[in-house]
Amino acid sequence: AQRVTQPEKLLSVFKGAPVELKCNYSYSGSPELFWYVQYSRQRLQLLLRHISRESIKGFTADLNKGETSFHLKKPFAQEEDSAMYYCALLGSNYKLTFGKGTLLTVNP
Amino acid sequence: ETGVTQSPTHLIKTRGQQVTLRCSSQSGHNTVSWYQQALGQGPQFIFQYYREEENGRGNFPPRFSGLQFPNYSSELNVNALELDDSALYLCASSLWGQAYNEQFFGPGTRLTVL
Numbered sequence: 001a002q003r004v005t006q007p008e009k010l011l012s013v014f015k016g017a018p019v020e021l022k023c024n025y026s027y028s029g030s031p032e033l034f035w036y037v038q039y040s041r042q043r044l045q046l047l048l049r050h051i052s053r054e055s056i057k058g059f060t061a062d063l064n065k066g067e068t069s070f071h072l073k074k075p076f077a078q079e080e081d082s083a084m085y086y087c088a089l090l091g092s093n094y095k096l097t098f099g100k101g102t103l104l105t106v107n108p
Numbered sequence: 109e110t111g112v113t114q115s116p117t118h119l120i121k122t123r124g125q126q127v128t129l130r131c132s133s134q135s136g137h138n139t140v141s142w143y144q145q146a147l148g149q150g151p152q153f154i155f156q157y158y159r160e161e162e163n164g165r166g167n168f169p170p171r172f173s174g175l176q177f178p179n180y181s182s183e184l185n186v187n188a189l190e191l192d193d194s195a196l197y198l199c200a201s202s203l204w205g206q207a208y209n210e211q212f213f214g215p216g217t218r219l220t221v222l
Contacts, residue, residue: 004150006150043216044151045213046210046212086150093164093165094156094163096211097153098150099150100148101149
């Protein structure tokens, strides 16, 4: 079975502060992990994927297989980062499993 | 390039009825996945279609069924609606074989079952 856990339902930080959104997963195979984001009144969209090792909008995420984690980080949060963030795992049966999401609010 | 579209945007049905939701893939995409998103939850995978065949399925009963057409558009059918079927239904399209299987989501159809 594959499972994604996002322990924080809500996260509130001030502009300029570092932010870390936690994601832990359970999967017996080699995971492909993603972060999706949904801004207010917009559709769900891909933010980044672990295999690319890319930085999008200042966000990075490192896959830690030992801790089975894929936390999303940004050193200096901006107000426009306020959104719902979902961690997702792609399993071998093409099934994309999402966590319950974390609502990030960046206060001015 | 045309994005993923879904219809209708909202729908109200009563328990026991049947419903059909529609999705048009993004231009150039040949794979469609459907998700159910209950209030306060993340999207839950229902199934995926590729080459007009079901290609993977989540933990949903057989009364959830789908179709994919030659133009890659898709339908989600739900029979014998239950109150718990009330949710946002999301469709996502992708290109089979594309690295990392990035999925592009539609705006969703909000289904309310009374």
